[in-house]
Amino acid sequence: MRVLGFMTGTSLDAVDMAVLETDGEAIQAFGPAGERKLGEPVRDLVVEATLQALKWERGAPPPEIFAETARAVAEEHLAAAEDFLAAHGLTWAELDLIGMHGQTVLHERPDNGAIGRSVQLGDAQWLADRTGVPVAWDFRSADVAAGGEGAPLAPVYHLARARASGLEPPLAVLNLGGVANITFWSGGEAISAFDTGPGNGMIDLLVQDRGAGRFDDKGRYASVGKPQEAVLRALLAHPYFEAPAPKSLDRYDFSLEPLAKCELEDAAATLVAFTAEAVRLGLELVGETPREVIVTGGGRHNPEIMKALAARLPCPVTTAEDHGWRGDSIEAEASAYLAARILRGLPISFPKTTGVAEPMTGGRIARPSSEGASDA
Template identity: 90%
Template sequence: MRVLGFMTGTSLDAVDMAVLETDGEAIEAFGPAGERKLSEPVRDLLIEATLQALKWERGAPPPAVFEDAARAVAEEHLAAAEVFLAANELAWADLDLIGMHGQTVLHERPDDGAVGRTVQLGDAQWLADRTGVPVAFDFRSADMAAGGQAAPLAPIYHLARARSSGLQPPLAVLNVGGVANVTFWSGGEAISAFDTGPGNGMVDLLMQDRGAGRFDDKGRYASVGKVQEPVLRALLAHPYFEAPAPKSLDRYDFSLEPLAKCELEDAAATLVAFTAEAVRLGLELIGETPREVIVTGGGRHNPEIMKALTARLPCPVTAAEDHGWRGDAIEAEASAYLAARTLRGLPISFPKTTGVPQPMTGGRIARPNSEGASDA
């Protein structure tokens, strides 16, 4: 089937889009991929939704802004896709399915026996009705309700992508987004995964906090800074790094406070080292060294992050493009792949990727002109 996958990351940068032809098992063909930057009003609305989500007490009604933000996300997806499809001589009628991950505004992992909370905003029913195409969505909540971490979800796609490229295990795929996560393929169907630590998110927040822009473009600030080792050690003392896998993070789980006295350049360099060192610790946790680490996500565009990973990891580090992968589209492709699996009732999360007790199908389907979303 031909599936359009959407992804909007926690960097609040753009709507990523990719078309896959897949049955949720094999990847039959890669269609076009692209992105459209989020409009400023929608970005501001999502920032407000995120801030309110952080204050949202358990048992209280969801913040009212969630509904407005969910519709805005769907409208932004529709506008982005209509331009994208037209540019690639496609129409909605050419698609069998849409995968919409939605915008994450909250991710609280399970803690001391308490079930976690995760929220991805996006009005899937509205999008299905406007496009006439079924929309797979809500990929995480079933896993979380069953006691899993609900993240990361891309590992099953990473396995399919590696196989489609003829790569051999042991292999690691590292996604450096707002949070960094690793998928480790040890052979056969065996995959494990977890969030290693911060990706770009802390550097982005640092830049914004210091009034230096939204992100450290090409690592300009980090490249002239010096890693502050005592601060790095303080960051690495966080109990998350002692926790067993599978495990997951929210981009706000780490504080910028230890960096308060650092010059901007030194703070940026220290956070880059923090990202890389957290990945190194993650590979130690796996207990087996991969043949290579393939880096996807926005972090691979920061040369300082790539240098730090190369210097600190015990194996070769390559970018997605070195294998012919579309590094900026991997998560949108994964959304399309998860959508196909959801439609077919195939599992999308597993005990060694999210900690869920057994493989979980997850996801729901919003069908056009129906009364509401239904379980897949």
């Protein structure tokens, strides 16, 4: 089937889009991919929804802003896709399915017996009605309700992508988004995954907090700074790094407070070192050295992060593009792939990726109103 996948990351940069032809197992063909930058009004709305989500007490009704944001996110997806499809000579009628991950505004891992919470906003029913195409959505709730971490979900796609490229295990795929997560393929169907620590999210927050822009473009601040070892040790003392895998993070789980007395450049360099060292510790946790680590996601555009990874990891570090992958589109492709699996009732999370007891299906399907809506 032909599936359009959407992804909007916590960096609030753009709506990423990719088309796959897939049955949720093999990948038959890669269609076009692209992005459209988020408009400032939507970005501001998501930021406010995120701030309210962080204050949202368990058992209380969801903040009213969630519904407004969900519609705005869906409208942004529709506008982005209409331009994208037209540019590539496609129509909605030529699509069998849409995968919409939605905009994450909250992610809390399970804690002391309490299940986690993970909230992705996007009005899937509205999108299905406007496009006439079924929309797979709500990827994480079933996993979280079953006691899982709810993240990461892309590992099963990383496996399919590696196989489509003829790569061999042992292999690791590192996604550097707001949070960094790693997928380790040891052979056969065996994959394990977890969030290693911050990706570029903390650096973004640092630069924004200091009024120096939205992100450290090409690592220009970090490149002239010096990692502060005492601050780095304090960051690495966070209990998350002692926790067993699988495990997951929210981009707000680490505080910028330890960096308060650092100059911007030194603080950025310290956070680059933090990201890389957390990945190194993650590979130690896996207990096996991969042939290589393939880096995807926006963080690979920061040359300082890539240098730090190459210096600290015990194996070659390559980029998605080194293997002919579309590094900025992997998560949108994963959304399309997972949508196909949701439609077919195939597992999307696994004991060694999210910590659920057994492989689990998940997600829901919003069908155009003439067909009614249903759960997958």
